[in-house]
Amino acid sequence: EVQLVESGGGLVQPGGSLRLSCAASGLTVSSNYMSWVRQAPGKGLEWVSVIYSGGSTYYADSVKGRFTISRDSSKNTLYLQMNSLRAEDTAVYYCARVLIAVAGIHFDYWGQGTLVTVSS
Amino acid sequence: QSVLTQPPSVSGAPGQRVTISCTGNSSNIGAGYDVHWYQQLPGTAPKLLIYGNSNRPSGVPDRFSGSKSGTSASLAITGLQAEDEADYYCQSYDSSLSGSKGVFGGGTKLTVL
Numbered sequence: 001e002v003q004l005v006e007s008g009g010g011l012v013q014p015g016g017s018l019r020l021s022c023a024a025s026g027l028t029v030s031s032n033y034m035s036w037v038r039q040a041p042g043k044g045l046e047w048v049s050v051i052y053s054g055g056s057t058y059y060a061d062s063v064k065g066r067f068t069i070s071r072d073s074s075k076n077t078l079y080l081q082m083n084s085l086r087a088e089d090t091a092v093y094y095c096a097r098v099l100i101a102v103a104g105i106h107f108d109y110w111g112q113g114t115l116v117t118v119s120s
Numbered sequence: 121q122s123v124l125t126q127p128p129s130v131s132g133a134p135g136q137r138v139t140i141s142c143t144g145n146s147s148n149i150g151a152g153y154d155v156h157w158y159q160q161l162p163g164t165a166p167k168l169l170i171y172g173n174s175n176r177p178s179g180v181p182d183r184f185s186g187s188k189s190g191t192s193a194s195l196a197i198t199g200l201q202a203e204d205e206a207d208y209y210c211q212s213y214d215s216s217l218s219g220s221k222g223v224f225g226g227g228t229k230l231t232v233l
Binding site for chain 2: 035037044045046047050058094098099101103104105106107108110111112113
């Protein structure tokens with residue numbers, strides 16, 4: 001059974017930093033495409049970042065230059081380093097496994113999410 | 121403003137059929153990219169409901185079905201049940217975007233009357 005468990009969320013001041021973790025079981029993070037998706041309070045889903053199995057990374061324009069996605073194979077864990085946080089980054093952050101096909105991508109496994117609140 | 125457009129809300133009585141639309145453009149759905157649907161029950165994480173336009177993952181009831189035509193897609197729910205009350209999101213891929221190319225609809229809240 002696949003399980004993704006996020007942690008690391010919390011309250012942080014504007015301009016601050018936070019690192020989110022997503023511990024995986026039942027799948028190998030480094031062999032899969034993995035993503036972070038966020039959901040602001042009362043809002044819809046927004047794709048934040050993806051890391052390919054080969055190591056390539058991509059980001060939404062809204063977080064590019066501030067967020068960094070990475071992984072640790074020895075811990076089978078996905079990370080999201082978030083710097084220069086803004087109020088608009090306040091959201092529940094989900095990690096998810098990405099499945100790639102010729103006609104696009106989708107997310108088949110999701111974690112339970114971790115809440116990040118950016119406020120003074 | 122989401123790249124994919126969904127109605128904010130739909131409703132139906134138990135046992136009825138409802139549909140949720142998802143409209144894109146020539147850079148995403150119209151370009152031939154698949155549409156996928158997610159169900160988000162209150163206070164929980166999204167769950168994959170339909171993938172590849174019309175395929176159901178194991179465990180998803182056949183009351184849920186998906187279709188795609190041109191620049192739009194639809195999710196249909198038949199035999200509506202109280203436990204279907206949730207938010208539903210469509211998702212596709214957009215070739216015109218830089219960086220992350222996954223796009224979601226704004227979500228549709230289904231109310232079971």
